[in-house]
Structures are given as C-alpha cells and as structure tokens.
Amino acid sequence: MRQLTRLNFWLVLAGDIVLITAAHLLAYAIRFDFALSSTEWNRVIVVLPLLLPVKLAVFYWFGLYRGMWRYTGLTDLLNIAKACVVTGLLALTVLLFLYRFEGFSRSVFLLDPVLTFLLVAGLRVGLRLFYQRIQGQRLFDNSEKLPSRRRKPLLIIGAGDAGEKIAREIFDNRNLPYRVVGFIDDHPGKIGQQIHGIPILGPIVDLGEFVVRTGARELLIAVPSAGRDQMGRIVEICRESGVPFKTLPSLGELISDRVSIRNIREVSYRDLLGRPPVRLEMERIEEILAGRTVLVTGAGGSIGSELCRQIIRFQPSKLILLDAGEHNLYQVEMELLHEHNFRDYVTVLGKVQDRELLEPLFAQYRPAVVFHAAAYKHVPMVERNPWEGVYNNIFASKRLMEASVRHGVERFILISTDKAVRPTNVMGASKRLTEIIMQSYCGGGESAGKTRFMAVRFGNVLGSSGSVIPLFKRQIELGGPVTVTHPEMTRYFMSIEEAAQLILQAATMGEGGELFILEMGTPVRIAQMARDLIRLCGKEPDSEIELRYTGLRPGEKMYEELITEGEGIVPTGHEKIMVLRGRCVDPAGLRAPLQRLKALAAAHDGQGIKAELKALIPEYVPQENAAVLKPN
Numbered sequence: 001m002r003q004l005t006r007l008n009f010w011l012v013l014a015g016d017i018v019l020i021t022a023a024h025l026l027a028y029a030i031r032f033d034f035a036l037s038s039t040e041w042n043r044v045i046v047v048l049p050l051l052l053p054v055k056l057a058v059f060y061w062f063g064l065y066r067g068m069w070r071y072t073g074l075t076d077l078l079n080i081a082k083a084c085v086v087t088g089l090l091a092l093t094v095l096l097f098l099y100r101f102e103g104f105s106r107s108v109f110l111l112d113p114v115l116t117f118l119l120v121a122g123l124r125v126g127l128r129l130f131y132q133r134i135q136g137q138r139l140f141d142n143s144e145k146l147p148s149r150r151r152k153p154l155l156i157i158g159a160g161d162a163g164e165k166i167a168r169e170i171f172d173n174r175n176l177p178y179r180v181v182g183f184i185d186d187h188p189g190k191i192g193q194q195i196h197g198i199p200i201l202g203p204i205v206d207l208g209e210f211v212v213r214t215g216a217r218e219l220l221i222a223v224p225s226a227g228r229d230q231m232g233r234i235v236e237i238c239r240e241s242g243v244p245f246k247t248l249p250s251l252g253e254l255i256s257d258r259v260s261i262r263n264i265r266e267v268s269y270r271d272l273l274g275r276p277p278v279r280l281e282m283e284r285i286e287e288i289l290a291g292r293t294v295l296v297t298g299a300g301g302s303i304g305s306e307l308c309r310q311i312i313r314f315q316p317s318k319l320i321l322l323d324a325g326e327h328n329l330y331q332v333e334m335e336l337l338h339e340h341n342f343r344d345y346v347t348v349l350g351k352v353q354d355r356e357l358l359e360p361l362f363a364q365y366r367p368a369v370v371f372h373a374a375a376y377k378h379v380p381m382v383e384r385n386p387w388e389g390v391y392n393n394i395f396a397s398k399r400l401m402e403a404s405v406r407h408g409v410e411r412f413i414l415i416s417t418d419k420a421v422r423p424t425n426v427m428g429a430s431k432r433l434t435e436i437i438m439q440s441y442c443g444g445g446e447s448a449g450k451t452r453f454m455a456v457r458f459g460n461v462l463g464s465s466g467s468v469i470p471l472f473k474r475q476i477e478l479g480g481p482v483t484v485t486h487p488e489m490t491r492y493f494m495s496i497e498e499a500a501q502l503i504l505q506a507a508t509m510g511e512g513g514e515l516f517i518l519e520m521g522t523p524v525r526i527a528q529m530a531r532d533l534i535r536l537c538g539k540e541p542d543s544e545i546e547l548r549y550t551g552l553r554p555g556e557k558m559y560e561e562l563i564t565e566g567e568g569i570v571p572t573g574h575e576k577i578m579v580l581r582g583r584c585v586d587p588a589g590l591r592a593p594l595q596r597l598k599a600l601a602a603a604h605d606g607q608g609i610k611a612e613l614k615a616l617i618p619e620y621v622p623q624e625n626a627a628v629l630k631p632n
Helices: 008-032 038-061 074-099 107-132 163-172 206-216 227-240 268-273 282-289 303-312 326-339 355-365 377-384 386-406 424-438 468-477 496-507 528-535 586-603 605-614
Strands: 153-158 178-184 198-202 218-221 245-247 295-299 318-323 344-348 367-371 411-415 453-457 459-460 482-484 493-496 512-516 548-549 570-571 577-580
Touching: 008 038, 038 074, 074 107, 153 163, 163 178, 163 459, 198 206, 206 227, 218 227, 227 245, 227 528, 282 367, 282 386, 282 496, 295 303, 295 355, 303 318, 303 326, 303 367, 303 496, 318 326, 318 355, 318 586, 326 344, 344 355, 344 548, 355 386, 367 386, 367 496, 377 386, 377 424, 377 459, 377 586, 386 424, 386 586, 386 605, 411 424, 424 453, 424 605, 453 496, 468 482, 482 528, 493 496, 496 512, 496 577, 528 548, 586 605
Parallel strands: 153 178, 153 218, 178 198, 218 245, 295 318, 295 367, 318 344, 367 411, 411 453, 453 512, 459 493, 482 548
Antiparallel strands: 512 577, 570 577
C-alpha cells in the first residue's frame, strides 16, 4: 500500500479515470457515428459509474499501479491487455445475465476494452518517451548530461539480443559516454534493417569502411556465443581497423543472463579460447549444497575463490573458507560480503596440515561437503622444495581426509591436476599420490565411513596464479621480451569459471573413488598463445615485441596428458565430464611408504623423496634437479 502515499500514483490514477471514461464514450461515438441520442446518454450515465471502479480495481489487481512507467516494457503492456480483456468479459457477462443485452449495443462493449487498452497503454508509453527523450533518465536529476557531441561514436558488432540490450541501455542512460552509430552483422537477412532506429550496416569484413563512414571511435564485440575461430577472426578485423575495441563476456561468464554496459571489458585471451558455455544440472547441485555447511580449502586461491562464488548461488547454510594466506582470504571475504551480499561464512586463517586446527574446526561446524583446493602448484618451486610438496600436497590432504571420515562428511572432492598423469616433477607426483590415497577410501567400510571420496582432474586455468597469462601480460607491458620455454610446448586451458562449474557438477556424480576428468578441448601451443596476447595488446610479435625461447624449466614437460594408459575411461551423463574408475588401493600397503616419505621430508632429502615417490608411482619419471637444501 506504499504507493498510495506517492503523488505519481494519484496522477496516473487520475489519468486512467479520464482515459477509461474517454474510451467508453468513444466506443459509443464510433458505434452511433458520433450522434448519440438521449437514450444512449442515459445508458452511459447508468453503466459508466459502475464500470469505472470495476476497471480500476482490476487494473490494481494486475499490478498496473506498481510499475515505474519510465521503464514501461512488453510485460507491462501485456498486463494492461490482460486487465482490459478481464474487464471486458466481466462487463459482457454482467449485462448478459442482468439485461440479456436488451437495449445495450454489443459492439460498444467489444470496442470499449480495445480503446481502453490503446489509451491506457499509450499513456504509459508516452510517459516512458517523456522520461527518455525530454528529461533523460531522471526527471529531477540536476546532474549534467553528456551532450551528444561529447559522446563517443560506437559501432556494435553483433545485431543479436546482446547488442540490442547494450544499445537500449546506452539510449536510456544519457550519462553514458557512448552514442551508437550502427550495428555490424554477417547475417544477410539483418543487413539494411534497423534496431531502435539504428541501422545494421553490413558484414564485419567491411568494418574498416563502416568505421570511416560513421566516424566510429570505438568498437564493441557483442557476440557472447562466438567460438574460438569466429572470435579470432573478429578480433583480427577489429585490429586492422585501427580503432579501440572491447567485448562482452562469454555466455559462461554471464551466469545470470543479464547483459549490461557494466559487463563491457577489454578483449582477453579467454575470449579467443572460445569454449561453449557449461550445461549445469542445477537441481542436482542444489541437492548436495543447499542448506548444508560447505568447507573450501585454499579458498583465497584462484580455483578456491571461484568455487566460493559458484557455491553461494546454491544457498549453503554456511560456507567455511580456509586458507593460509591472510591477504587472499581477506580479499575473498570482502568480495562475498560487499559484492555478493553473502554473510553466512566463516573465515579460517590456517594450514590444512595443522591437525590441532582441523579437529575443532570439523567438530564445531560439521561440514557436509569438502572441496579441497589447497595445494602447492608451481612446478619449479616445488621441484626445488620437494619436502613442502610432500607436507602440503600429500600429508595435509591425508589429514583432511581422515578428519572428514571421523566427522561424517558426506562428500569430499579433491582438486587434482593433469600433471598427475605420468608425472615428471614432484608436484605432479605428489598430486598423483594424493589421488591414490583418496582411492584407498573407495572400498567403503570403516576406513571411509559414510564419506564419498572423489577427485577432479583438469589442466591449466586462465588467469590463475600459476598461469602464464599474467606473466606474458607483464612482459608485454615492459616492452618484452616475452619468454617461452620451447616453441613446441602445448598445454590444455579452460577458464576459471568453467573449471569451478564442472567441479560442482562432478561432485554430484561421485559414488566413491572416482577420478573425474574435465574435457579440456584441444591443447594450445604456448608460443601461439604468446603471439595472440601480443596482438591483443596492440603490438606485433617479433617486430615490436620479441619472443624469446628459454628452455624447459626444472620438472616441466613438453605436453600434458589427462589420462594414464590403462586407467580405463568411462563416459558420464555430462558431455564435458569423463570418469576414470581406477582400482581401489589397500590402505595398509601405504602406511610404511608414507612413513618413509615423511621421514625423508623431515630430513630435507630431495633425492630420497623422489626415489620413494618413484617406488609408489611406477610411471613417475624423476628429473635430476638439485633442491635448495642438502639432506640433514
């Protein structure tokens, strides 16, 4: 009832009273050729006082006085149409039962709802046009609007839904520094048509000509569904035009399906990656997360923080964020609180290998689902400090698994890596051994309790702390050279958002002991990635920015794999997730080797650690790299 206290409500209501009256009189006038007899005037006097309050009541019931008419849209017009149809049917029904239409013209009461719709809808549309064209976005906004000459001429590439929404937002908001001068689209059926009065000029191949013709000073790529080849072609044509260009995020990033001017950003390498959006079984994910306490280790890291962003969409009762890095943990906390308005969280500053921390943490909060993303991932760093890889990646994970069993966790999801496949470095070997420890719980019984253990294995994620993208960008900013280890080196890549979404999807599928493999697409040549990034930054590789090859670093492989021979891949119900059902491991057989490994780590014996890992993982091929410390 708050709208009853607003002046705008009473003004619109008064307008509707006038228009409803006018529509009824006009219906009589049209029916009787604008020559009403005294008999017809008497019927108007009898019917109108009864019809008017009924119509206003129905309009109110359909919410026609709760809208902000400066934003009138198709939904509002549809509601007006429904209200007019209902009032017309009510009037016809009442007259039929009371008077059997004797003395009343049927055509009048058929014309009345049509005319009412045209007049009432016209008022709303007129109000919207008034706000847009005369007063700008706000009637009483005294802030200075950008004059047309100061707004930047913008060409939108893509005359689809996303381009239309952006153009409409720019048109509605006179404070935005853009003026749309045209659309570019390859669809032949669209060329020559208009969107909001803005012409669709032609195909993208003629972009340079359209830039000159319209005087455009910026380009916007509004094709969020573009694949890798299509996006690469568009970016190359935009570069050749010599005009700055930006883009909308991919469909995978636009989770909420809201396209806005706020989403515009610079074109990045993930746009060229061109991976299709992830299909999520939302109900299954909600089933395991909604109303439950969820623990994320490594919550301040790249994957951990994105997992937190995705998890809160499913309304857990509490989210526990565990991380050893104070700064990263603070950043993700502030984001959840201020950007996502999520408050049901607990930040825990500490290490996973701290047994004295884990026990009270699990006992007090009783997490139902654990996502274990905490790990050391930098290959050369762990290669030179192998004992830390053993402590943090192997024994910390083991302690977390043991705590999960003791406290009845329902699902434990280990975040693994493609470097665990035929590992050539300590980091990969430590993650593979962690997978084996996880599989020692797949037999159920007392060792696993009621906890379902599973692992998710995937390759590199764009923008993560260990990704080459930030390094390449920094090198380009400094003028080069951009350093690549080898011209033939390849890696699998996916976006952080896609990886986190597929981890949640895989978590719904596990029954115990599975290794889920995310479909990573085609491996990318790192040298080509570096060249693409240089071009995205407006430079030319080799001539403006040098590409320098430095040789493989300690523990690095030329290419990565996702499956070890003999593991046995099985398809799942999801097109982007495969599962490896490896053999269950006897926990008793791991006790002695793990004790030896712990002793070697305590002695900082790098070569001994590699030898023990080799004994546990036959496919591991250790490299002769010296650690930073000699054995004790």
